[in-house]
Amino acid sequence: MSGLGLVAKGSAYAAVRSLTGQPPLDASIEIDFEHPEGTVDDGIYGQFIEHLGRAINGGIFDEGSPLSDTAGIRQDVLQKVQGLQPSILRYPGGTFTKIYHWMDGIGPRHERRSRPNLIWGGVEDNHFGTDEAIAYARLLKADAYFAVNMGSGTAEEAGNWVEYCNGTQDTYYANLRRKNGHADPFKVKYWGIGNEEAAGPDIGRLQDVKEFVKEAWLYTKAIKLQDREAKLILCGADDAWNDYVLKEMGPVCDYISMHHYVSSDKQKPASLFPQVDSMEQLILTLKGKIQTHTQEKVTDFSKWFRFPPRNNAVKISIDELGIWEPGGSGAYELEEYYTWDHALGTATFYNIMIRQSAVVGMATWAQTVNVLAPIMTSKTASICQTIYYPMQFYRQHAGNVSLKTAVNTPNLQVPGSKDAKALDIAVTRHDSDGSLVVFGVNRHPALAVKTDLRSIDAKKYKPVAVFELNATAIDAMNTLSHPDKNVVTSTEKKLSGALNDYTFPAHSITAIKYRYIGK
């Protein structure tokens, strides 16, 4: 169980619940229909699995379990992960990449090498490796994103992995893949060069950005010479690190990574939200650095690299995004239960990524199962946590164009918490049919927010439906002790007629859909 401390937090929530019965707060929104912010990249709906605790072994993969198929894939878990329709699957870490040798995890399972998991503890039998990760990504219809070992590994080893996965010629590693039963290349699209390489205490050996860049160039060459189409994610860190990486590696940097974890103060309701909101400023700062240090189109790249530079502008990959409260259970206390306020924070994350879609190109939630995760398992059951539902909601409802929106919203003014806005809004349009979706996250634990919507031209947009996620209480959560009980409610209300305003209920996640009827 997480140390979220329902009892402690419950008493704080009791104070805000006493606000119920007061009139709604007032807000308004203004949408700029003429200057879209950008294309919402499908990549933001990614997931991340690592050889860490029960994320893979005992999570998505459980050989011999009656709930698994003959390949060891937990079918109940698979169904839930599929429900998220992830666009990308990041693997095998995380910090674990720094000790991972991909050749340990290929070929007949009984011949694979067991090793101590020096990063997260326990023994890694490597029964789930490259071939299994690809098979899993295919079951999810997701693109694979592999991160390479810059700790105990080498650039050559990384290049060999690319050849194994994507090689098409009559060569050693490509033939090894064929021998292992995979005639067609895996076409792994994304390759992460390093993970949190600035970190000191773990086994990473680079830490200094100059060291990183020197080494990352070698990895870049080893990977791109094997597959010129490979999209590279270079490891980011603080401002000075990012400056240097972008300056030195801009021409080959498809993405620069950002990791963002948040937590709350269990005594203070709503203390999560300022931390969630801080991601937007971090994105804007990194966006500024990308604009300062890199060209949108690379114009001067030597042919002697023997592979092309990146094709598109540099984007941000938020390849670890999550909620990390202290005091969970399991390996490094990373197994957490999430309450409904965490779901509101999760929805806000997606609003932020939609708003900043001009520069956010992908995000992989850290992590998918059991570790800081939307899905939890026991040997006999699995559940979807509260945070699962907003992930699914945005994937289902968001359009592919982000529209700039100004919101006039009151603050939460919850006693004891740093202040944050009550209502968080993002607006998307579907290019295919012009339809509009207004996402509203009312983070107030007790009060509704009434929002003026008259800036949406009724001659062009007809409101057709409201979808809402909510929960019995802001501190409600799903648990494995009651796997059949779901505290999350999902409702759909058809609309007809005008919608001058909308009242977002307390602690709700809402999508208002409009059909385009203009010319």
Ligand code: AHR
């Ligand atoms: O997601 C858990 C860990 O958090 C990852 O292994 C690491 O990259 C990050 O610090």
